[in-house]
Amino acid sequence: MTIAHNQGAPCLELERSLPSEVAAISPFVDRLMVLFRKCGCVSQGESDVEIALREALANAIIHGNHENPRKHVYVRCRCKPDGVSIAVKDEGRGFDLNKIADPTAPENTGAVHGRGIYLMKALMDEVRFEEGGVVVHMRKSAGQAAAKDAQTNSLE
Numbered sequence: 001m002t003i004a005h006n007q008g009a010p011c012l013e014l015e016r017s018l019p020s021e022v023a024a025i026s027p028f029v030d031r032l033m034v035l036f037r038k039c040g041c042v043s044q045g046e047s048d049v050e051i052a053l054r055e056a057l058a059n060a061i062i063h064g065n066h067e068n069p070r071k072h073v074y075v076r077c078r079c080k081p082d083g084v085s086i087a088v089k090d091e092g093r094g095f096d097l098n099k100i101a102d103p104t105a106p107e108n109t110g111a112v113h114g115r116g117i118y119l120m121k122a123l124m125d126e127v128r129f130e131e132g133g134v135v136v137h138m139r140k141s142a143g144q145a146a147a148k149d150a151q152t153n154s155l156e
Contacts (some may be wrong), residue, residue: 011039012079017072018057020065020090025057032077041079045140048123049084055116056088057138064090064134083125083141094132 007059012035018024033050036042042049071091078085079100100106103115121127126139 011081012036012077014075015079016075018061018075019153020061020067020071020073022058022061024065025054025061028075029054029057036079036084039079040081041084041142042140044142045123049086049140050069052120052127052138052140053088053089053124055119056086056138058087059116059136060090062091066092068098079140083139085137085139087129087135087137089135092134094134096152097129097133 014032014035016028018028029050032053033042033046036049037046057075060073061067065073068091073091074089076087076089097117100117101111101114103109103111103118110112117127120136120138123140124138125141126137128137129135130137
């Protein structure tokens with residue numbers, strides 16, 4: 001992990017691997033959010049980033065790695081004053097994004113699973129999948145979050 005304070009450089013760059021255990025999500029995310037707060041890269045969209053990260057990790061552990069104890073989930077983060085970017089990679093076979101059911105469709109509203117990708121896309125400024133769905137890249141801009149909040153407040 002690198003923490004820097006010079007102008008223009010990332011405040012935080014981190015690479016970590018987590019075991020494929022749902023219980024590993026909260027302690028990791030809690031510690032990471034403390035670091036993000038210290039760097040100031042998620043001041044406006046803090047809860048959005050936290051929820052999206054929890055969803056990405058849960059998807060990787062449960063659906064990607066099938067909670068296989070021999071597999072890991074890999075996380076890369078870069079926190080800068082203008083925002084945060086996160087990549088989550090699992091060791092699964094991936095998935096076809098086109099075959100993911102729409103969680104807002106009436107027949108799916110009672111489903112136990114199926115909202116993670118929808119939430120990530122709704123909460124983050126950018127979400128893209130690579131390597132057949134094995135890697136998810138997410139980005140949240142501090143500036144855009146502030147602009148969205150200002151626009152929302154002016155409408156009230």
